[in-house]
Amino acid sequence: HSGEVVVGKIGDDLRMDYTAQGATVGLAARMERLASPDTIYLSDPTARLVEGYFALEDLGEFPVKGLDAPARVHQLTGVGALRTRFDVSRARGLTRFVGRDADLATIEAAFVQGSAGKGQVVGVVAPAGTGKSRLCFEFLERCRARGVPVIEGHALSHGKNIPFLPMLEVFRAYYGITPQDDPRTVREKIAGRLLLLDENFREALPLVFETFGAADPSRPPPPMDADTRQRQLFGVLRRVVRGEDEPLVAFLDDLHWLDPTSELFLSQWVDAVQGGRTLLLVNFRPEFHADWMQRSWYRQIALAPLGPEAIQELLDDLLGRDPSVAGLAARIHQRTGGNPFFTEEVVQGLIESGKLEGERGAYRLIESVERLEIPASVTSLLASRIDRLAEREKHVLQAAAVLGKTFEEPLLEAIADLPQADLRAALDALKRGEFLYEQSLYPVAEYAFKHPLTQEVALGSQLGERRKTLHAAAAQALEESLAARLDESAALLAHHWEEAGRAREAARWQRRAAQWVRGRDSLQSIRHWQRARALATGLGEDEEAQRLALEACSAIAMLGGWRLGLSAEEMTEIGAQGRALAERFADRSSLIRILQGEAVRKGVAGDIRSYYDETLEAERLIDDSVGLEDRLNVQLGRAYSSICMGRLREALPEIRKTHALAGEDLRAGFETFGFSASIWAVMCDGWVSAALGRLAEGQERVLAAIRQARAGDFRESLGFALSNVGRFASLDGAAVSGLPDARAAAHEALEIAETLGSSYSRAFAGFSLSFAHMAAGAFQDAARTADETLAFLREHETGREYEVGLLSVRSQAFVALGDAASAIPLAREAMTLALAQPSFELGVGA
Structure with a gap:
């Protein structure tokens, strides 16, 4: 049997033995007892390790003492076909x-081309350990030796939920920002670099300052939604990349660990590179893919063993x-x-x-090759290397592993609990042993593991209690060292506190991370709220924890259920918990949010009647104590549920009440449910007016919604408005000459939905594209798009109020193609569904 064991001096005061203990040892002994004389039995984990090298016979499952479930057993029968x-x-x-000279030459050629003003992107792809990081390192060292500026950023395995982490690192290097810099110094460095490039950057400085956690209190950035902020930052990026007069090399390491927000930022960076003198060098594992890899200025190196x-x-x-x-x-x-x-x-x-004895280039093998035992996997190899370290060096390596792939010496000193002289001696020994290498000396010493697997094995080789202690020490040290940018670091602190087993602190930091990112990335905010809820719920009946759980339930219910397509079971659980807590604390506003969130979730899952009825229930709870955002939330639900029920004459005044509540504030509703209520109301007013026969009036309002969304850079609202263009194709006699091309509008809406990661917006845009194809006479495309969208919304359990319409489009497309045999069952399915659930989409021709 194969697996991890605990090795050490184990016993009591009378006797201490150096031995191995754990479930792995016990199961290996039981495999030995199961086997008859002259046979060898293997457990399933061992069989997987040696598969191909040996011939094995699967004997099935055997009951094994000490295991809850039977264990699968294999018998060794001979030598396999594979040798290496x-x-x-x-x-x-x-x-x-292949070798590496050709790979270096490829990167060098790209650098020469980029230096000449034709910016390039090079991606190095390979499995872990094949040498992609080393290849990039060697190229960067050549650049530094030639005096070429190099900036670096590193994505971390625990950083996939930390927005902008690698991007902030790489651009801190660009501006020369160090951890010791106070906010004023940070602002001076940013302003000095940007204004030297272009005086026109002055107006963008407040936003850039805030992004780097150094907002100017005398000149804060103007209020803006997340999409506008993101678009302005993209604009700064493009101007910076294209404004550099001298060649620049930027390196991003381990893209497979990128957070979604950084992925979006990287996509913009790739586009901006073309017009500048930058070489953007990246590396990643084969599982990472991105649309920008199709750009003509991108080249890929598949690094072979x-x-x-x-x-x-x-x-x-x-x-x-x-x-x-x-x-x-x-x-x-x-x-x-x-x-x-x-x-x-x-x-x-x-x-x-x-x-092996000797020195580099002059070793002698003490034992023959035939007797040489080489570990079967790099994991076991690294574990055995770590175990052979002296206790002090092992202690330091394991403490460093808790901090991540790269770490600063002062932070390691804070958690390692060693005198400074001992710590530095241990670091020197680990450098000589090539476990670590020194990445920089100024302003503080920074180290990196030679390979990510070394860090992972060092982390896993520790007993759980010690890991928890080190994570807690890391969190405490980070809270002190990052005091000036705690919001930005909240997700990292939550990670360390959770790994430390300190659920209360982790939940607080998850909440702070959710609040910080809310205006930048609604979906990432939801994920932080989900983790905060899970942590707070696990703390039991404690009042602080329960109030935090209530806050998380209400945020998830409003921001998450319909967008992400959370399962009915998950939403039912969140709703039940949230309602109970809201009643416990007599929190009417939270109760309304949860009730309305549940109602919307049922609506987008196809239960239109419950959506309508439960919105009315939420509406009855509104009194003078309820704020504008919650009133707006319910009013919007009142309008949309009426549309979904097909009660268009009832819906129109409700839509206009929504617009009146929102007033001229285009951001109204944004913090609560993530899009502009005002723009939504104008859009829906246009669609419903057109459906009631006032086509010209309806078209003008949809156009107005599109204009408002573009001007304010409200991306999701723009996607909604563009999706409505395609819906006009379902109206008999609709004159669409004043609207954008329906298929182009739907495709743009799809791109927006995919960029935002919103399952609901993706379903709505696909629904619109189906109608647009149908109106253009592209019947094959209409049937295919409707089929793909049906599969998507059923899988994600969102946007199912469009299900009847999509079935109808497929049916009509098959009729147009002369395939009545396929059309009739779809029409019947649409009719059955529409009759079971009141749906406006019944009127599209099912």
Whole structure:
């Protein structure tokens, strides 16, 4: 059996034995007892590790003492067809082995092209350990040696939920901002760099200052929604990238850990590069994909494992050519499959175990190659290397692993609990052992793990209680060191407090992270609220925790249910908890938000009648104590549920009441449910007016909504308004000459929805595109789009008020194509569904 164990001196006051303990040891012993003489049995984890190298017979599941469920057992029957890691890789269809000179030449060529004013983007893609980070490092060092400015940012595995983390890092490097800089110094550095480029940046400075946590109290940025803020930052980015007179190299590491907001920012950066003198170098694992990879100024290097000749050259440099090491390169190549990191770590392990003696380029093998035992995976190799460290070095390495792939020495000193001299001695030893390397010295020493897997294994090799203690110390130290930008760092602090087992602190920081990002990224805010709710709920009946859980329930109900397409079960659970807590604390406003959130969720899941009835229930709760945002929320629901019920004459005055409540404030409703209530009301007024026969009036109002959304940069509201253009195609006799092209409008709405990550907006835009295709006579496209959108909204449980209309479009498309056999069942399904649930879309021709 294979797995992790606890190894050490274990016993009591009378006897202490150095031994291994844990479930892995016990299951291995039971595998031995199950096997009859002259046979070998393997557990499923071990079988997976050796699959292909050996022939195995699956014996099925056996009851095993100490396990709740039976364990699958395999018998070893012989030698398998595969001999090396390369054989396994080839069987899985991976790329061939190549060297690195050609890869460096490709990046150099891109740099020359970028330096000439034709900016380039280079992506290095490879599995973990294949050498992508090393390749990028070597190129960056060449650039630095030539005096070329280099800026770097690193995405972190725990940073996928921390908006802008790598982008803030790379642009702090661009502006020369250090952790020691106070807000005034930060502002001076930003202003100095930007105004030197272009005096016109002056008007954008307040927004840039705020983004870097250094807002100027005497000149704050004007109020704006998240999309406007994002668009303005994109504008600054484009002007900065294209305004540089000298060549610049920017490097982003590990894109597979990017947060969604940084992904969007990176997409804009890629587009901006074309017009400047920048080389943007990125690396990522094969699972990362992005639309910008189709750009003509992007080139990709698929980094293959090293071939036998390259491995031999690498080992000649490391080991030398003593006769005792003859054949060792071939054995290592077989076991590592050409992965250069694994190869180097195998050699380091042999050196540290004493099996190799000497110095670099002049080693002797003490034991024969036949007797050499090389760990089967890099994880076990790294674990064994870490275990062989002296206690002080192991302690420091494990403490550093808690901080992440890169870390600053002062923060490590705060959690390692060692005298400074001992800490620095341990760091020097870890550098010599090539566990860590020094990334920078000024303004403070910063270190990085040689490979992410080293950090992951060092983290996992600690007992849970010690990990918790270190995470708590890290959180406390970060709260002190990041006091000037705690909002920006809230998600990171929540991560450390949660890993420390301190749910209360983690929940508080998740709330702060949700509040901070709300105006920038509604969906990310929802995810923080979901985690805050889970943490607060786990704290029991404590009043503070319960109030935090109530706040999270109301935020999720309003921002999340319909947008993300949360499951009915999850929304039912959130609603039940939220209602109980709102009643406990006599919180009428929260109760209204939760009731209305549940009602909307039912509506977008297709239960139109419940949506209408429950909105009326929420409306009855409104009294003088309820604020404008909550009144607006319910009023909007009153209007839209009436539309969904097909009660258009009832809906129109409710829509206009919504507009009257919102007034001239286009941001009204934005903080509560994430889009402009005013623009929504103008849009719906136009659509309903047109449906009631006032086509010219309706078109003008939809056009007005589009103009308002574009002018204010309200992205989701713009998507809604554009989607309504396609709906006009469902109205007999609608004159659409004054509206944008319906298919172009629907495609733009789809792009907006995908950028925002809103499942509901995606469903609405697909619905609109189906009608637009139908009106254009593109019947095949109409049937396909309607089918894809139906599958999407059913999978995501949102936008299902459009289900009848989509079924109808598919049916009509098949009629137009002369396929009555396919059309009739769809029409019947549409009719059945429409009759079961009142739906305005019944009138589209089912």
